[in-house]
Amino acid sequence: MFNLFNKKYENAALLDEIKTRQERWFVFLDKLEARMVEMNNAAVPELRKVFQQDTDPYKRAHIHMLSGLIGQINQMRNKANEIREDNIVAFVYEAEASLPSIISRAGSEYRAKLHTFRMACLNRHFVFEEKINYAISLLQGAAGEQDLESAYQEELAAFERIRDKFSCRQCGGNITIPRMFFIDTYITCPFCQSQNTFSPSTGARMVLHQARSLAEQRTAHLLRSYEAATPKNPDLYRRYLRAMFDEWNKIVPDMVTENEKFYERLMNEYTINHHL
Structure with missing residues (x-):
């Protein structure tokens, strides 16, 4: 969109280029934000x-539909x-x-101009990112937050x-299901030792599907504490993430091994991205 000049910058030419690039960058982000607002206004009711x-x-x-819309917003972000x-x-x-080709007494002035330009553009991009996140949150909340806790307790x-x-299909003996399962599971008959397949209800299967969302609802207050902190406190995020995964594991204990691997991966990514 903005082509780099393949030349050394001199005096006023550099200042003109700084001014032009900043104006183009701001206009470009303004247009993206306008497209986001227009898209969300049409998409949320649908x-x-x-x-x-x-x-x-x-x-x-x-x-x-939600994934497609978020994908469009992420294309704008990319x-x-x-x-x-x-x-x-x-x-x-x-x-x-x-800059070495620019007269030495002016060198520091041009560096200061470049620094000011860079910070202004990055700050404008930060505002854009905040609007991206807000647009995605509007889409995700369009259906209204479900009462996942009540649905879970009902199940x-x-x-x-x-x-x-339940009765054994082989010998007719009574079978007690030891705990709630979320996928088809073999249950051993205590009398004849034959294997019986227990198929959970649709509602029970939905518990597995919604387990993370329910865990996030239960620990949302911890995430809000982290997001409200200025500056961001990594310890608050660690506390939230650990608590969220603990709740997730309580809801679907059969997934503990997989969940803990996922937890470690998220923590490693957070540490790397925040240079901790």
């Missing part, structure tokens, strides 16, 4: 409608990141490399009512 009318308990039509790297960051490096109560009402 998302809500699809969610309400989707009879699939997994809400796959809604999820598919384009902005590309422009920032190629036409802001790379330009500053190139311009700084040309627990339903399981307690049926756990002792």
Whole structure:
């Protein structure tokens, strides 16, 4: 979008280029933000409608539509990141490399101008990122927050009512299901030792599907504490993430091994990205 000049910058030419690039960058982000607002204004009512009318308990039509919309927003984010790297960051490096050709007494002034330009562009990009995150949160919340806790407690109560009402297909002996399962599971008959397949209800399967979201709802207050802190406190994020995974593991204990691997990966990524 903004082509780098393949030349050394001199005096006023550098200042003109700084001014032009900053103006183009701001206009570019303004246009992206306007597109986001327009898209969200049209999408949020449709998302809500699809969610309400989707009879699939997994809400796959809604999820598919939501994923597509978030994908469009992330395309805008990726384009902005590309422009920032190629036409802001790379330009500053190139311009700084040309400074030795500028008269020495003015060198510090030009470096200061470049620094001011770089910070202004990065700060504008930070505002853009905040708007990106807000747009995504609007899409994700379009259907309204579900009461996952009540749905989970209802499934627990339903399981307690049926756990002792199964018979072995081989010998007819009574079988008690030891705990709630979320996928088809073999249960051994205590009398004849034959294997019986226990198939959970659709509601129980949904518990597995929604377990992380429920854990996030239970620990949302910890995430809000982290997000409200200025500056960000890594310990608050660690506390939130650990608590969220603990709740997740309580809801679906069969997933503990996989969840803990996921937890370690998220913590490693957080440490690397925040240079901790």
